[in-house]
Structures are given as structure tokens and as C-alpha cells.
Amino acid sequence: MININLSPRQKEIIKLVKQEQPITSEKLAAKVGVTRAALRPDLAILTMIGILDAKPKVGYVCSEKSSVSLVHDYIKKIKVNEIMTKAVTIDEQSTIYDAIVTLFLNDVGTLWIENNGNLVGAVSRKDFLKVAMGGTDLNKVPVGIIMTRMPNVVCVDMDDLAYDAAQKIIDHEVDSLPVVERNYENDEEKIKVVGKCSKTNITKLLVRLGQNL
Amino acid sequence: MININLSPRQKEIIKLVKQEQPITSEKLAAKVGVTRAALRPDLAILTMIGILDAKPKVGYVCSEKSSVSLVHDYIKKIKVNEIMTKAVTIDEQSTIYDAIVTLFLNDVGTLWIENNGNLVGAVSRKDFLKVAMGGTDLNKVPVGIIMTRMPNVVCVDMDDLAYDAAQKIIDHEVDSLPVVERNYENDEEKIKVVGKCSKTNITKLLVRLGQNL
Numbered sequence: 194m195i196n197i198n199l200s201p202r203q204k205e206i207i208k209l210v211k212q213e214q215p216i217t218s219e220k221l222a223a224k225v226g227v228t229r230a231a232l233r234p235d236l237a238i239l240t241m242i243g244i245l246d247a248k249p250k251v252g253y254v255c256s257e258k259s260s261v262s263l264v265h266d267y268i269k270k271i272k273v274n275e276i277m278t279k280a281v282t283i284d285e286q287s288t289i290y291d292a293i294v295t296l297f298l299n300d301v302g303t304l305w306i307e308n309n310g311n312l313v314g315a316v317s318r319k320d321f322l323k324v325a326m327g328g329t330d331l332n333k334v335p336v337g338i339i340m341t342r343m344p345n346v347v348c349v350d351m352d353d354l355a356y357d358a359a360q361k362i363i364d365h366e367v368d369s370l371p372v373v374e375r376n377y378e379n380d381e382e383k384i385k386v387v388g389k390c391s392k393t394n395i396t397k398l399l400v401r402l403g404q405n406l
Numbered sequence: 407m408i409n410i411n412l413s414p415r416q417k418e419i420i421k422l423v424k425q426e427q428p429i430t431s432e433k434l435a436a437k438v439g440v441t442r443a444a445l446r447p448d449l450a451i452l453t454m455i456g457i458l459d460a461k462p463k464v465g466y467v468c469s470e471k472s473s474v475s476l477v478h479d480y481i482k483k484i485k486v487n488e489i490m491t492k493a494v495t496i497d498e499q500s501t502i503y504d505a506i507v508t509l510f511l512n513d514v515g516t517l518w519i520e521n522n523g524n525l526v527g528a529v530s531r532k533d534f535l536k537v538a539m540g541g542t543d544l545n546k547v548p549v550g551i552i553m554t555r556m557p558n559v560v561c562v563d564m565d566d567l568a569y570d571a572a573q574k575i576i577d578h579e580v581d582s583l584p585v586v587e588r589n590y591e592n593d594e595e596k597i598k599v600v601g602k603c604s605k606t607n608i609t610k611l612l613v614r615l616g617q618n619l
Contacts, residue, residue: 238451293535326544356613
């Protein structure tokens with residue numbers, strides 16, 4: 194929260210408006226025991242910082258707004274490329290077993306699956322656990338069989354907002370998003386994975402925001 | 407909560423002060439293209455809310471308490487009990503197989519393991535995947551065998567800061583923390599799980615902070 198040192202008179206004005214809204218500046222001045230002119234700077238400040246609203250021909254009311262826009266504005270400026278980290282990819286022909294080993298060796302929660310360097314799918318720890326529980330021969334079946342296939346993998350671009358990435362993670366109930374670059378070759382879209390943005394990256398962002406930079 | 411919607415001119419002033427600090431109100435007025443008198447209310451507000459500092463005979467400078475530290479102050483007020491969600495627990499005598507089924511049915515990433523209603527350990531999706539890859543008979547081995555055992559499970563209290571929970575998640579490289587209540591019975595500490603605080607909860611918090619509430 195923003196620490197604004199309101200004067201005792203400003204606090205009194207807020208209290209009076211809360212009790213009697215809407216209230217005109219004449220009535221407020223009478224209650225505070227000063228002239229309207231003396232009250233004008235206080236009322237100007239209280240409306241400008243959004244605590245009071247001045248309604249023409251009605252009077253002053255307490256503002257409906259209650260968010261800290263500065264926090265909101267600040268968070269809405271951070272881009273995915275400021276928080277993304279290295280993505281781990283594997284070819285779709287690799288066996289599920291090799292994919293799981295790659296997952297553990299890199300200590301990540303999601304593998305991005307490629308074909309000729311293009312993103313074709315994703316497999317999460319959850320997908321691997323499901324298949325490891327069944328009777329599948331992990332050494333024979335290629336990872337491409339069990340992946341979530343494009344275009345069903347939710348992606349972000351480097352220039353997208355970190356906030357929008359967080360929103361996508363929550364909305365689509367995934368742990369991680371691939372950060373991609375899209376190019377066209379012979380009218381065909383090529384999607385290259387250049388990073389990832391996971392719940393871990395978002396959690397680190399919140400820790401960063403909470404630190405005194 | 408206080409809502410501060412800075413006007414375009416106020417934002418311009420902040421930008422100019424950042425570039426040229428210290429800067430006098432005369433120079434600021436010239437750059438903005440208005441009179442000093444016209445700028446006075448904006449400067450009064452920006453100094454009052456702590457974005458600018460007015461140094462006598464020097465000019466205006468950006469306050470140490472910048473918008474980043476306002477974000478910092480705000481984040482440091484949110485408590486774990488505002489963001490925690492329901493924890494899924496299972497008895498340590500349950501088989502690993504039953505634990506994995508519980509994990510999937512509740513669609514969570516971590517199970518908290520109890521004995522007589524007390525927290526004794528934790529098992530994550532990663533732990534389950536590791537054991538499912540090996541030759542273990544999942545239907546015979548109790549989940550207590552593979553769990554991370556107390557006191558090695560990192561916990562938080564309801565009254566802890568969400569920020570500190572996020573920091574613990576990152577420092578200890580875990581996906582989720584149990585929110586616990588500690589009581590003493592016959593000189594013995596009893597730890598009850600009352601919720602969880604995961605990377606998902608932190609990501610949702612960031613989304614909430616980015617929204618205009």
C-alpha cells in the first residue's frame with residue numbers, strides 16, 4: 194500500500210464524506226469549521242489521488258475505485274523476455290524413456306517436443322506419470338505418441354506481457370508455456386522454441402517485485 | 407487501499423525528473439510547456455505521495471521510494487491465508503498406487519502425508535514419477551516409504567507473508583508448501599495441515615495484482 198501522510202484535516206474530511214455522502218463543499222466547510230476557500234486545496238488533493246470523487250451539482254462521495262494502480266501499471270510493463278529461462282526440447286522420435294531421463298537430468302517439469310527444430314508438442318511430468326503407471330513399454334514408444342500436439346500447446350512471444358503469460362498459465366491450467374518465434378518458409382509457419390515461461394518464473398518475478406530493487 | 411491514477415502530465419513530469427534530476431520547477435515548467443503556477447498542484451501531489459522529493463534551492467529529484475518500492479510495500483502486506491487453497495492429504499500407510507490415484511483425482515502436484523492427522527511428510531509428482539519408473543510394486547509399498555520426511559518439509563503459517571512463501575518455494579526448489587497450525591499436546595508438537603500455498607497460488611496472486619480490482 195502507498196503510504197500517504199494525510200493531514201488530520203484531510204482525514205477528518207474523508208470521515209465526514211464517508212458518513213454523509215454526497216456532501217457539498219459548503220456543508221463540509223461548515224462541519225470542519227473553515228471557509229470553502231480554505232478547504233479547496235485539501236479537496237483537490239483528495240480527489241486527485243482518487244480517495245474522493247467530485248460529482249458536479251451533487252457533492253463529494255468516496256471513490257469506488259480501490260486498486261493500487263501503480264502496482265497494476267508496474268506489473269503490466271514487464272515482458273516475457275525479462276523472466277523467461279532456457280527451454281528443454283527433445284525430438285518427437287525419442288522414446289518416452291529417454292524423454293523422462295532428459296526431464297530428470299534437466300530438472301524441469303515440461304519438455305517441448307520438436308520435429309526438425311519446429312515445435313510440434315509438449316509433454317508434462319503429469320503426462321509421463323500417467324503413462325508410466327500404465328503398461329506402456331517406455332523404451333519402445335516414441336514421446337510424440339503421448340504429447341499434447343500443436344496447435345493445442347499454448348504459446349507466448351518474447352514481447353508478450355509476463356502478466357498475460359501468468360493469465361494463460363492459470364486459464365489453461367498448465368505449468369509452463371513455450372516462448373516461441375514464428376517464421377514463414379514457403380508459406381508454411383515454422384515455430385521455434387526460444388525459451389519457457391513457467392509458474393516458477395512467475396513466482397521468481399513476484400519475489401523480485403517484493404524485493405527492494 | 408488508495409488508488410492513484412496519475413495523469414499524463416504527472417507521468418511526463420516523473421519522466422523528466424528521472425532524466426534531468428535535480429531539476430527546478432522553472433525548468434520543468436518550460437519543458438512541459440506550461441507556467442510554474444499550472445504545474446504547482448501536480449508537483450504538490452507527486453511530492454506528497456512520495457514519488458518526488460523537493461530539495462530546497464536544488465530542485466526536484468525522484469524519491470528513493472519509487473513506484474517499485476510502492477509495489478514492494480504492497481506485496482509485503484499480503485498474507486498466506488489470502489491466497490492459500492485446500493491441501494490434499496493421505497495417510498502414510500496408503501499404498502503408492504492409491505496415493506497416485508488421489509493425486510490425479512484431485513489434480514494436484516503434491517500430497518501431504520499424515521499420521522493420526524499430523525503432518526509427517528510430502529510426496530510430489532516428481533517423486534511418484536521416479537518410483538513409477540523403477541521396479542517398485544506400487545500396490546504393496548506404502549507412500550510413507552518414499553516421502554520427504556519431516557522436519558525436511560518446508561512449511562508456512564497462515565499469518566506468514568505470501569512473499570516469504572514465494573521466497574521459500576524458490577529457495578527450496580519445491581512446487582508447494584503446506585500451510586500448518588502448530589499445537590503442543592503433552593509436550594509434543596502436533597502439526598496440522600490447514601491448506602497449501604503453491605506456485606499456482608503465487609501465479610494467481612500475480613494475475614490478481616495485475617488486474618484492476
